[in-house]
Amino acid sequence: MTVDENGSRVVSAAPFPPDGEPVPRERPRVPEATVARLPLYLRALNTLTETGAVVVSSEELAVAAGVNSAQVRKDLSQLGSYGIRGVGYDVTHLIREISRELGLTRPRSVAIVGIGNLGHALAGYGGFAPRGVRIGALLDADPARIGETVGGLPVRSVDELEDAIREEQITIGVIATPVGAAQATCDRLVAAGVLSILNFAPTTLVVGDDVDVRKVDLSVELQILSFHERQRSARLPVRTEVTW
Amino acid sequence: MTVDENGSRVVSAAPFPPDGEPVPRERPRVPEATVARLPLYLRALNTLTETGAVVVSSEELAVAAGVNSAQVRKDLSQLGSYGIRGVGYDVTHLIREISRELGLTRPRSVAIVGIGNLGHALAGYGGFAPRGVRIGALLDADPARIGETVGGLPVRSVDELEDAIREEQITIGVIATPVGAAQATCDRLVAAGVLSILNFAPTTLVVGDDVDVRKVDLSVELQILSFHERQRSARLPVRTEVTW
DNA sequence: TCGATTTCGTGAACGGCTTCACATGGGCGT
DNA sequence: ACGCCCATGTGAAGCCGTTCACGAAATCGA
Numbered sequence: 001m002t003v004d005e006n007g008s009r010v011v012s013a014a015p016f017p018p019d020g021e022p023v024p025r026e027r028p029r030v031p032e033a034t035v036a037r038l039p040l041y042l043r044a045l046n047t048l049t050e051t052g053a054v055v056v057s058s059e060e061l062a063v064a065a066g067v068n069s070a071q072v073r074k075d076l077s078q079l080g081s082y083g084i085r086g087v088g089y090d091v092t093h094l095i096r097e098i099s100r101e102l103g104l105t106r107p108r109s110v111a112i113v114g115i116g117n118l119g120h121a122l123a124g125y126g127g128f129a130p131r132g133v134r135i136g137a138l139l140d141a142d143p144a145r146i147g148e149t150v151g152g153l154p155v156r157s158v159d160e161l162e163d164a165i166r167e168e169q170i171t172i173g174v175i176a177t178p179v180g181a182a183q184a185t186c187d188r189l190v191a192a193g194v195l196s197i198l199n200f201a202p203t204t205l206v207v208g209d210d211v212d213v214r215k216v217d218l219s220v221e222l223q224i225l226s227f228h229e230r231q232r233s234a235r236l237p238v239r240t241e242v243t244w
Numbered sequence: 245m246t247v248d249e250n251g252s253r254v255v256s257a258a259p260f261p262p263d264g265e266p267v268p269r270e271r272p273r274v275p276e277a278t279v280a281r282l283p284l285y286l287r288a289l290n291t292l293t294e295t296g297a298v299v300v301s302s303e304e305l306a307v308a309a310g311v312n313s314a315q316v317r318k319d320l321s322q323l324g325s326y327g328i329r330g331v332g333y334d335v336t337h338l339i340r341e342i343s344r345e346l347g348l349t350r351p352r353s354v355a356i357v358g359i360g361n362l363g364h365a366l367a368g369y370g371g372f373a374p375r376g377v378r379i380g381a382l383l384d385a386d387p388a389r390i391g392e393t394v395g396g397l398p399v400r401s402v403d404e405l406e407d408a409i410r411e412e413q414i415t416i417g418v419i420a421t422p423v424g425a426a427q428a429t430c431d432r433l434v435a436a437g438v439l440s441i442l443n444f445a446p447t448t449l450v451v452g453d454d455v456d457v458r459k460v461d462l463s464v465e466l467q468i469l470s471f472h473e474r475q476r477s478a479r480l481p482v483r484t485e486v487t488w
Numbered sequence: 489t490c491g492a493t494t495t496c497g498t499g500a501a502c503g504g505c506t507t508c509a510c511a512t513g514g515g516c517g518t
Numbered sequence: 519a520c521g522c523c524c525a526t527g528t529g530a531a532g533c534c535g536t537t538c539a540c541g542a543a544a545t546c547g548a
Contacts, residue, residue, distance in 0.1 A: 227345070
């Protein structure tokens with residue numbers, strides 16, 4: 001299962017239930033693009049509650065998340081009609097529904113493999129716990145680092161990877177190892193039962209179709225910015241007066 | 245200028261030059277989706293040269309980058325026809341052309357603001373220099389960290405931000421500060437002349453239309469994975485036998 | 489020289505996503 | 519109780535991106 005998979009293997013649900021079924025299960029399917037924005041809405045909503053807001057309009061939420069307001073409405077309508085016309089959305093209700101849709105009601109546990117600078121940063125990042133994601137284990141191959149405590153958790157040997165995943169019921173693996181160890185680490189995580197991988201190593205991981213891989217690549221992001229800067233500078237020298 | 249801007253302001257070039265012009269300037273425009281893949285190709289090509297490969301087929305490159313081979317051909321054809329039918333692509337030539345397209349021929353300098361764990365990780369990341377991106381300055385607000393050397397570069401006070409940007413001809417700002425300082429840092433970077441921002445702080449930055457912002461958000465990635473896991477588990481309990 | 493083989497380049501079809509525009513319908517003031 | 523106002527929910531249109539399928543072109547061997 002790749003990042004952009006279009007769910008073609010999913011049993012295509014009938015557009016409508018055969019009759020006036022009282023069971024609302026089997027909603028059509030939430031588009032991938034919407035899923036990617038739900039976390040943004042969630043964060044914006046959490047910020048809003050701190051300011052005491054109790055209802056929010058699609059326009060406000062759109063500004064806070066940096067998207068179009070029609071998009072907000074369409075996204076939220078995918079989860080059901082939780083808004084009130086003429087008023088807006090109930091903030092706490094919306095937080096609950098989005099959290100449920102994202103599967104954050106039962107917290108997920110992650111293992112971070114590779115506790116270098118990046119692993120440290122991830123382990124110490126406070127933004128996980130309040131959002132339904134729990135760090136269950138830190139693993140590293142360097143004996144010098146084992147036993148060290150990072151963010152309240154001890155660093156364990158990567159030899160214990162399989163044990164840790166079982167003990168802590170880990171379902172998500174984060175790869176923060178050097179490039180050379182990334183694929184092998186990935187294979188071990190998958191063999192141990194992990195089905196979701198977040199990869200920070202600058203390499204393309206090869207996995208089975210049933211594994212979900214997402215990739216965060218710093219130099220790719222910078223190169224995309226570089227492209228846009230080049231475009232911009234190439235556009236500056238106006239050529240209208242060359243013709244005469 | 246947002247990430248997904250569709251270049252509507254760009255003068256739409258005529259599909260063909262009026263006649264057999266020798267000047268190939270004004271290609272139609274490279275799609276954003278293609279730009280996002282060019283860095284992947286570039287990395288795969290660099291790996292290939294190390295193995296001694298001199299030509300590469302679209303199929304090989306596709307496997308290395310984890311995409312479809314038709315996509316590779318379509319992407320590369322956007323930059324011009326650099327392939328040879330029946331043979332493949334010349335590796336070194338392709339590296340040159342992609343680097344040129346991405347604007348990496350004249351190296352870009354970045355400033356990293358916020359030298360915590362994440363800033364350390366970024367500063368120490370070896371993947372930048374060989375890819376046309378140079379770290380020009382490290383800045384932090386904490387007096388205790390100023391003067392420290394990270395990755396061969398001294399940490400300077402954030403008070404010197406404007407000076408550093410001028411001296412080092414920095415065009416890209418990387419925000420690795422706490423959330424609270426992100427927007428203010430962004431504003432200062434923009435005021436100092438930076439037009440591209442890579443934001444690691446979990447917040448939506450508000451900028452003018454002429455500033456290009458990209459965002460890397462760790463918890464968002466994890467929440468997307470969480471959603472897919474929930475989907476998967478909801479699909480597992482087969483319901484065919486409930487009906488009798 | 490000629491045909492077989494390989495791989496690029498690309499038109500066309502398809503599907504997904506975004507945006508617009510407006511009907512729908514709930515609240516609030518009088 | 520009634521009508522005005524406002525924000526949601528959603529068809530429709532258009533755009534962008536992906537994939538298929540095949541023609542074009544280049545090499546190689548006989």
